[in-house]
Amino acid sequence: MSEEETRYFSKDFEWEELREEVEKDLSLRYHLLPIESSIPFSSSSSPVANQSEAWKSFHNRHSTGRFFKERRYLLKEFPELLSCHESSKVLEVGCGNGSTVLPILRGKQSIAVYACDCSKGALDRAKEMIDAADGILIKDRFHPFVCDFSLNGFPKWLVCDSCRRGSLQKYHDFPSGGNKSNEMELNELSSNRDHCCIGVLDFITLIFTLASLPFQKMPTALEDCISVLKPGGLLLFRDYGLYDMTMLRFPLEQRVGFREYTRSGGTLSCFFCLDTVRDLFVGAGFVVLELEYCCIKSVNRRNGKQMRRVWVHGKFQKPL
Template identity: 30%
Template sequence: MDEARVAMDPKRLEHHVKRAQEAIAGDKKEVPPFWINKYKKEAAKNWDIFYKRNTTKFFKDRHWTDREFEELACKGDQQVRCLEVGCGVGNFVFPALADNPSLFIYACDFSKRAVEMVKNNDKYDEERCQAFVCDLTVDPLTDNVPADSLDLVSALFVFSAIPGEKMADAIRNIYRVLKPGGYILFRDYGLYDEAQVKFSKASDKKLDQNLYVRQDGTLSYFFSEEDLASRFEAEGFKTVVNGYIYRETTNRRLELNVDRIFVQAKFQKPL
């Protein structure tokens, strides 16, 4: 295995956060408004180009989701209906379907190319999965998913690709298709993650507070616990779980240690 992750030592974490704060505070570079608007406007196009270049080879399958989110485990023959937003090429969808026989998954992404790859996968079965193209911030999910019908929505590293001013639209969109009592299972990049430190040290990467652009034009936002909770609670959700996950990642091939910070949460639509 090329990569190993262990819990971060508290002293190492303290040192990392201090270093991250200094790097972010020292990032005074400004991206011209024209380019900020261009990157935000062309988000779907840039992700489509990303999948054209990387096909299904970039992201690893997410076999850890059952361990982190027990709600995915189907009990008996009772069907659980889930929507995966920002499904990419199916790195969550296909492992989840294999591990949970009574799970049905709707899967959407705003990259047409990614959705095509999901549908062309040998494991794609319309009896258990329905994939469709959708921009969460614009297109009503109810065009493909019945209102108030879902037990779960998985949002794994997808909201970080959405500009802050559009996140409320995406959250309201999800709210309409969840059942009362249904959950959003959330994981994404946390404030002071090593990737944010690298962005802060580079030139012309910061578009807004905690929002950066990668070399390929795709966006990356970094959440604090407070920021994340306030966004979902403002749209009517109840915060059930919300916290940081700290990992010291070792890339054995490159002999490189990287400090990762993720934020993980569960939000519930009130009964």
């Protein structure tokens, strides 16, 4: 890993200092005020409605894939993806053009990655990019499929109702902490299924995806995620943090909710504080292993202007 990549994901500034600065700036006060929308969430005219169509249009506009860069930091931030067992299964939710999938496939030559997105065009480009990548043997390891998990949940062929119930039953039967015998029982449960699905998953990666959902849909989406993980399975999370540079650039008229904004193309972006993320994941049944702000300074090469980025980093586990 290059020195530049190492610096990129260090702590470049303190989030509390940024918060204090933002909250004292009168020109940014509108970001902090409560908001009451006169448009019902379910209305088809709402700016947060039809997010699937908005994202499909977004991916069509960025069909070359240059908008996204391979997330080379991923295995450094989530080394569990390298140390997992040989038959591990990962679900990447909202994979776009494959910028998260590619480093996972590079890093672990035996791991299987299932990847969903609401845009078939994005999935097609992801497959093209991965097929063209050097040094990756992807036969039977990359499985893209169209799915808007915020609307329909995950398909039954991924994890069927029987395997979900069996996983939950094993969880309730486990003594506190779990042990190898428990894991062997769970693996036996998966191997004895009638092959109608792939069985429960070891990992879910949710990278800059949750913030694109309307806030009201986030709890159900996370409940769907935990239902397809095996006991002890991990959800690896990164998304936009409160007072990120992008948030502070949104004008007042693009606010559609508390810390929610709509871009010019109609896609949605939410900016999270740690308490909100914790409440969402704990409410869905996860155990919090790691949760922190990632505060990064970068420089715009064209104008030399310094940019302060804030992301939320998290690791969450389905209880054992």
